[in-house]
Amino acid sequence: MAFRARHLLGIEQLGPLEITTVLDLADRYVEMNRRTVKQSDVLAGMTQINLFFEASTRTQSSFELAGKRLGADVMNMSVANSSVKKGETLIDTAMTLNAMHPDLLVVRHGSSGAVNLLAQKVDCAVLNAGDGRHEHPTQALLDALTIRRAKGRLQRLTIAICGDIAHSRVARSNLILLGKMENRLRLIAPPTLMPSGVEDFGCELFDDMREGLKGADVVMMLRLQKERMDGGFIPSEREYYHRYGLDAEKLAYAAPDAIVMHPGPMNRGVEIDGELADDINRSVIQDQVEMGVAVRMACMDLLARNLRAERGRKIVGMMA
Amino acid sequence: MILHFQNARLIDPEAGTDEPGSLTVKGGLILSRDGSAPKGATVIDCNGKCLAPGIVDIGVKIGEPGERHRESFRSAGLAAAAGGVTTVIARPDTHPAIDTPETLEFVTRRAAESPVRIRHMAALTKGRDGREMVEIGFLRDAGAVAFTDVFKVSMEAKALTRAMSYARSLGALVVGHPQDPGLSAGASATSGKFASLRGIPAVSPMAERMGLERDLALVEMTGVAYHADQITTAKSLPALARAKAAGLDVTAGTSIHHLTLNEFDVGDYRTFFKFTPPLRSEVDRLAIVAAVADGSIDIISSMHTPADEESKRLPFEEAAPGAVALETFLPAAMRLYHAGHITLPALFRAMALNPATRLGLPQGRLSVGAPADLVLFDPDAPFLMDRFKLRSKSKNTPFDGARMEGKVLATFVGGTQVFRAEE
Numbered sequence: 001m002a003f004r005a006r007h008l009l010g011i012e013q014l015g016p017l018e019i020t021t022v023l024d025l026a027d028r029y030v031e032m033n034r035r036t037v038k039q040s041d042v043l044a045g046m047t048q049i050n051l052f053f054e055a056s057t058r059t060q061s062s063f064e065l066a067g068k069r070l071g072a073d074v075m076n077m078s079v080a081n082s083s084v085k086k087g088e089t090l091i092d093t094a095m096t097l098n099a100m101h102p103d104l105l106v107v108r109h110g111s112s113g114a115v116n117l118l119a120q121k122v123d124c125a126v127l128n129a130g131d132g133r134h135e136h137p138t139q140a141l142l143d144a145l146t147i148r149r150a151k152g153r154l155q156r157l158t159i160a161i162c163g164d165i166a167h168s169r170v171a172r173s174n175l176i177l178l179g180k181m182e183n184r185l186r187l188i189a190p191p192t193l194m195p196s197g198v199e200d201f202g203c204e205l206f207d208d209m210r211e212g213l214k215g216a217d218v219v220m221m222l223r224l225q226k227e228r229m230d231g232g233f234i235p236s237e238r239e240y241y242h243r244y245g246l247d248a249e250k251l252a253y254a255a256p257d258a259i260v261m262h263p264g265p266m267n268r269g270v271e272i273d274g275e276l277a278d279d280i281n282r283s284v285i286q287d288q289v290e291m292g293v294a295v296r297m298a299c300m301d302l303l304a305r306n307l308r309a310e311r312g313r314k315i316v317g318m319m320a
Numbered sequence: 321m322i323l324h325f326q327n328a329r330l331i332d333p334e335a336g337t338d339e340p341g342s343l344t345v346k347g348g349l350i351l352s353r354d355g356s357a358p359k360g361a362t363v364i365d366c367n368g369k370c371l372a373p374g375i376v377d378i379g380v381k382i383g384e385p386g387e388r389h390r391e392s393f394r395s396a397g398l399a400a401a402a403g404g405v406t407t408v409i410a411r412p413d414t415h416p417a418i419d420t421p422e423t424l425e426f427v428t429r430r431a432a433e434s435p436v437r438i439r440h441m442a443a444l445t446k447g448r449d450g451r452e453m454v455e456i457g458f459l460r461d462a463g464a465v466a467f468t469d470v471f472k473v474s475m476e477a478k479a480l481t482r483a484m485s486y487a488r489s490l491g492a493l494v495v496g497h498p499q500d501p502g503l504s505a506g507a508s509a510t511s512g513k514f515a516s517l518r519g520i521p522a523v524s525p526m527a528e529r530m531g532l533e534r535d536l537a538l539v540e541m542t543g544v545a546y547h548a549d550q551i552t553t554a555k556s557l558p559a560l561a562r563a564k565a566a567g568l569d570v571t572a573g574t575s576i577h578h579l580t581l582n583e584f585d586v587g588d589y590r591t592f593f594k595f596t597p598p599l600r601s602e603v604d605r606l607a608i609v610a611a612v613a614d615g616s617i618d619i620i621s622s623m624h625t626p627a628d629e630e631s632k633r634l635p636f637e638e639a640a641p642g643a644v645a646l647e648t649f650l651p652a653a654m655r656l657y658h659a660g661h662i663t664l665p666a667l668f669r670a671m672a673l674n675p676a677t678r679l680g681l682p683q684g685r686l687s688v689g690a691p692a693d694l695v696l697f698d699p700d701a702p703f704l705m706d707r708f709k710l711r712s713k714s715k716n717t718p719f720d721g722a723r724m725e726g727k728v729l730a731t732f733v734g735g736t737q738v739f740r741a742e743e
Contacts, residue, residue: 012517091633111635112519113589132637133519172519196522197513 003302006310007119007126010135011176019177023145023154026291026298030145033069033294042301043072046103050076051093052129053109058264058289059129059138063106066296072104090114091121098122103307104300107131125303127296133169139263140173142295144181146288147218150259154181160212160254162188162244163222163271164233166195170263171222175201188212190244192233209244213253221246221262224271237270247273251282259284322346323692323735324357328366332686333373333669343371345692348734352688366696369729372668373684374406374436374693375649376675378466378495378573379549380624381642382408382438383713384430385423386415390714391626393427396646397434399711401739403647404695404728405622407437407676407683412448413470419443421458428463435738436731437693439679441466444483444494450474453483456492465679466547468495471596473531475501477538484542493545493679498532498556499597508637509598514583520636525553525604528597532556536563536570545569547678551617552578552600554607561616571678573619574608576645580652581605581718591632591639592718595623612670613662619678620670622649626714644712648719654699654726664699692735701727 002021005013014022032038048067052060060076067074077097088096090109097105098121105126107115112132119126130136148154159178165171165187178185185203187194199205206212213219224240234240246260260276260283268274277283323345330341330353344351344358357363377400383390400408410427412418418427424442431438442464446452449472456467467487473496474480487494507523509515515522532548536559539546551560551572563570577595582602586593593599600608611617625642632639645652653671656662668684676684683693707720731739 089630089633090635109635111637113637114635116589117633117635131519132635133521135519166516169519172517195516196511196524197516200513201516 004306005303006306008137008299008303009116009119009126009128011137011140011173011180012135016180019141019144019180022141022295022298022302023148025301026141026145026294029294029297030291033290038069039071040069041071043067043070043104043304046072046304047101048072048074048104048106048300049097049102050074050106051097051108052076052078054079054130056108056129059108062289062292063129063296066293066300067104069293070297070300072300090118094118094121098124104303125307127299127303130169133167133172135173136169137173138292138296138299139170140177141299142288142291143174143220143261143263144177145291145295146261146284147259149291150284150287151217155183157217158184158186158215159218159220160186160188160216161220161222162209162212162246164193164224165189165198165222166193167225168222174220175203186212186216188244190234209250210253213250216254216258219246219251219254219258219260221260221272223263223265224267241270245269245271245273246276248276251276258282261285261288263288321735322351322358322361324361324363325366325371326357326363327368328371328696329368330686331370331372331664331668333665333673334685334687336665338664340368343686345735348692348736350686350688350690350692353686369696369698370664371694371696372664373672373686373690374695374731374733375404375671376407376409376681376684377405377622377624377646377649378409378619378675378679379411379621380408380646381411381413381626383626384414384427390628391712392433393431393438394433395711395713396624397436397438399644399646400434400436401731402711402728404650404697404731405436405646406693406695406731406733407439407681408434409465409675409679410438410440411470412441412443412468417443417448419446419448419454421455421462424459424462424464436733439463439465439681441468441495443467444469444487445474445479448472450476451479453479453486456483456487456490460490460492465681466493466495468549469497471497473497473499473501481538481542484538484544488542488544491545493547495547495549496535498528498535498548498551500527500530500534503527503530504597507598508594508641509586510583510600512583512601514586518586518589523598525555525600528553529555529559532559536568539563539568539570540566543569547619548572549621550575550578550597550623551611552597552608553604557607557611557616571618571674573621574612574617575621575623576649576652577623577643577718578605579609579612579620580655585718586636589636591634591636592643592716592720594636594639594641595643596641609656609661613666615669618670618674620653621675622646626712627716628714632716643716643718644710644714645717646712647710648705648717648724650695650697650728651724651726652719654724657699658725692732694732695728696730697726697728699726701725703727
């Protein structure tokens with residue numbers, strides 16, 4: 001099998017073949033999810049814990065649904081009712097959970113690298129549901145699946161990523177994934193929201209949105225977080241919308257069949273025009289949500305297979 | 321007690337020489353060079369290994385008072401002896417800070433536990449908070465060799481100007497940390513491709529130059545003697561050169577880690593590679609190595625900073641910065657020598673002679689009459705670094721598991737042997 005990873009910590013660890021394996025399997029789960037009876041037993045008997053140090057509704061419920069549809073026992077732990085508030089360290093939390101023998105641990109944390117650190121300390125498979133500004137691998141995979149289904153391919157496309165790239169883990173994972181699949185990448189952002197050193201990543205940089213959108217096949221918008229608006233990164237919401245908000249006029253610079261994506265939740269009227277977001281001919285934003293569940297099912301299925309194989313080897317080793 | 325070191329390779333930073341010779345020590349001082357062994361002398365055969373002045377290390381953090389579980393004067397002293405460091409210049413960033421003659425007296429008394437010499441720097445401002453100057457006169461009388469708020473940079477230019485003017489009137493040395501605190505707030509990496517890939521909040525190398533330019537302007541204004549603790553980026557070098565050319569009483573240091581590691585060593589969020597300031601690009605590292613070799617950077621320090629496991633086993637952004645370095649200082653410096661970047665006399669100029677001279681200490685020399693603070697080492701001896709063998713109470717070294725060359729064989733302080741390597 002082409003998918004060998006023990007954990008899913010980032011796109012950086014995956015090769016093109018592994019990415020394709022995930023997407024192919026996810027395609028099958030999309031079909032399953034559209035049936036009335038959406039049940040499988042590939043995770044039956046397994047325990048999945050969703051450990052969210054940062055609040056999240058969409059990602060957490062998507063992971064929860066994915067686990068339940070595959071037959072796992074799913075438990076949600078959010079920071080509000082955990083002992084982290086009482087001063088317990090990340091490692092201690094991990095050790096405590098590990099003692100309960102979960103099989104899949106889905107983790108979101110506000111610090112870059114925190115999920116990697118946690119993965120070193122537990123026996124189960126760890127899925128990164130977003131760590132700081134580092135990576136959000138399942139988001140990039142679901143975006144890739146959405147693009148592949150809409151465009152019929154995931155190569156040689158011109159893809160523009162626009163918005164708060166500096167603080168976005170979604171942008172980072174997408175950059176890595178789409179780069180690995182050999183696409184032409186453009187980053188569009190005001191200089192205050194462009195990370196340093198990106199010129200070495202092999203993408204084209206634009207601070208003029210119209211220029212950056214010219215001929216793009218895919219327009220990927222990013223959420224502008226409220227704290228950025230207060231932090232002096234941009235002068236105001238209305239100026240941002242004027243220069244970097246996606247509307248029909250700016251989208252006209254992209255290819256005529258360009259699709260519009262957004263990882264959600266959207267700020268209508270800040271980074272994207274409300275009507276455009278709802279335009280079923282251009283916007284694939286609802287598809288992204290649907291693909292999210294399927295991609296997470298595929299990731300957990302593949303990791304569970306590797307986990308079973310690893311445990312099987314251990315038992316054989318013990319008997320020998 | 322007379323000691324005679326024969327068959328040695330003498331590293332003399334003052335003369336800039338690296339040649340075979342012998343050295344005689346009497347009464348804790350160097351008695352003669354290249355003479356024959358006097359009657360009754362204990363003869364030490366150096367087997368052609370290097371004999372150099374002991375390292376004078378400015379900026380060592382010791383956990384007393386407040387954090388003795390991380391490092392005590394005794395453990396730091398043992399580590400220093402094993403690393404060939406014969407004079408430790410301790411930092412005042414303790415809890416509480418060393419900002420009164422009373423706390424200075426306490427640490428001076430505690431330092432008697434150490435087998436090597438320990439001198440203390442005091443805070444420049446009360447509580448190191450950059451507002452009110454400490455009793456610079458009293459502290460100087462009580463033995464403070466320099467004044468510094470360590471990594472806390474005062475934004476209060478007026479208060480800083482007053483402290484500097486007052487220090488100048490007493491001839492006291494001020495040690496600054498060149499870093500613009502606004503620009504570097506919250507950062508734990510140097511901005512660039514690596515930090516962006518890893519998603520670590522980062523600071524531009526320009527923050528160092530801004531901090532340095534500000535400090536140098538205040539030095540020009542007040543005339544104080546000033547030492548920049550760590551210059552780590554190429555962008556700072558022209559400003560430093562201009563200040564020296566203008567005749568300001570300015571010296572600069574750098575840390576051994578910034579000379580031997582770069583930003584990519586952080587790898588997969590390894591917190592033992594988190595430093596203040598953060599590790600720089602390879603281009604910057606090479607520029608700083610060259611600046612040490614040509615003397616535009618005067619001093620290399622270990623910036624020894626003990627941190628316990630709990631403060632390092634955290635996500636990178638939250639982890640404590642710094643590394644223990646007293647014992648790895650010399651072998652790490654040998655990397656620069658073996659790479660052909662710098663000669664041994666030039667290294668010991670930066671690690672022994674210059675720091676001693678800057679602080680007005682008689683150490684750091686092999687000349688007749690100088691204190692017999694010596695390190696005997698084999699620059700080529702290879703070993704595999706194991707952090708759990710370190711004598712420091714804290715084991716946070718970035719060199720764990722590294723192949724290193726350069727072993728300290730013996731260390732002498734005032735003619736007394738304080739360390740000898742196991743056979």
